[in-house]
Structure formats: structure tokens, C-alpha cells
Amino acid sequence: xxxxxxxxxxxxxxxxAIVSLNCTYSNSAFQxxxxxxxxxxxxxxxxxxxxxxxxxxxxxxxxxxxxSSKYISLFIRDSQPSDSATxxxxxxxxxxxxxxxxxxxxxxxxxxx
Amino acid sequence: xxxxTQTPKFQVLKTGQSMTLQCAQDMNHEYMSWYRQDPGMGLRxxxxxxxxxxxxxxxxxxxxxxxxxxTEDFPLRLLSAAPSQTSVYFCASSSPTAINEQFFGPGTRLxxx
Numbered sequence: 001x002x003x004x005x006x007x008x009x010x011x012x013x014x015x016x017a018i019v020s021l022n023c024t025y026s027n028s029a030f031q032x033x034x035x036x037x038x039x040x041x042x043x044x045x046x047x048x049x050x051x052x053x054x055x056x057x058x059x060x061x062x063x064x065x066x067x068s069s070k071y072i073s074l075f076i077r078d079s080q081p082s083d084s085a086t087x088x089x090x091x092x093x094x095x096x097x098x099x100x101x102x103x104x105x106x107x108x109x110x111x112x113x
Numbered sequence: 114x115x116x117x118t119q120t121p122k123f124q125v126l127k128t129g130q131s132m133t134l135q136c137a138q139d140m141n142h143e144y145m146s147w148y149r150q151d152p153g154m155g156l157r158x159x160x161x162x163x164x165x166x167x168x169x170x171x172x173x174x175x176x177x178x179x180x181x182x183x184t185e186d187f188p189l190r191l192l193s194a195a196p197s198q199t200s201v202y203f204c205a206s207s208s209p210t211a212i213n214e215q216f217f218g219p220g221t222r223l224x225x226x
Contacts, residue, residue, distance in 0.1 A: 043217030045217065046214055
């Protein structure tokens, strides 16, 4: 079993729909949780990060962490074709540079106009 | 600002050849790192640096060398390429005040035959 599980998709939704992405993990010691967006043939781009359990909102994006269930989610409201990308979840045991990123394999999202 | 730049974009090597992947950033970031991304594996940290003259190993350092003589540049050297090093390589940089908010380059796609 992988340490971080993420459905690879693809996940196709019509423009304007809510995109729901999630990851499950096995190690309860993870404390910091990140979501990256990666366009085709580009480098990843950090979208959001959260510490421990709870919600965080940034514009159309909401990240949720449920440590009791070892489950994290990313919601994209009012999805746009420009949101079509691969979304990676990642987590670390502590904050700081040089930490190992424990990543999911990424979910490909396609927003249809 | 160009951000993080990487050269070359693509490279094909034969087993046993050596090469250097170049990475440069113009944001005056002290922290730089190298990752590899393989299908289904997410991002894996190879080496990182917290400043000129200071480097350290990440999760998968074997077969790779780095040095950091300037703040701007952080080259990655493959001493004797192996097929297992076929991957997409990303360089990233960040500021000490926003450690985990890394800016990624566009990547180098390397194939080792």
C-alpha cells in the first residue's frame, strides 16, 4: 500500500461545476498538507497548504484536512477550462526546507467548456 | 523576472554518459532544490541547498551530485547515467521567509537508453 493514495483520474467536469479531489494517507504523523497544480509539460505550482486538521479557503479553492480519517480534500468552485491540470497532494511531517514530500500520484482534471 | 529556468528542456543519454542539468533563478532565493518526477511516484527530493556553498542530500541522492557556488545557480550532475534515471527533473527555489512556497522550473525531460 502506498503511503499517500490519490485517484489518477481523469476527472471530467463541465465548466462551472465543483471539482472535488481527495487523498488518503496512512501515516498519522503527517502535519502539513499541500496541494500543487501542474499544467501539462510545466512545473508544479503550490496552490494551498494547511497545518493539521481544518479548512482553508483561497478564492475558489478550499482545502480540508481530516486527520482522524487520514483524508484530505481540495474543492474548486465555479471551475474554468483554465483549471484543467493535474493536481498533486503532498504532505510532510514538519515545516521547513529539505523535508521529504510524500506525494500522491496526481489527479488529472479536465474542465469542459 | 524569468523565475526559475532550466536547461536543456529535453535530453537523451546513453548508459554511462555524464551530463549536467542547469538551473538558475533570478529571485534572489537562498533555498534551491532538485526533484525528480516519475509516473505514479509524485515528486522525490534529490538534493537541496540552503545557500551558496551549502548542500545536502534528499530522499534519492544516489547517482547525482550538486554544488552551489552562487545564489543564482544550482546545477545537477549525473556522473554515469543509468536507465533508472530516466525521469523529468524539476528545480525549485524558495525564500527563507516562505520556505515551503517553492517556485518550480519548467523541467528537463531526460531519457537514458
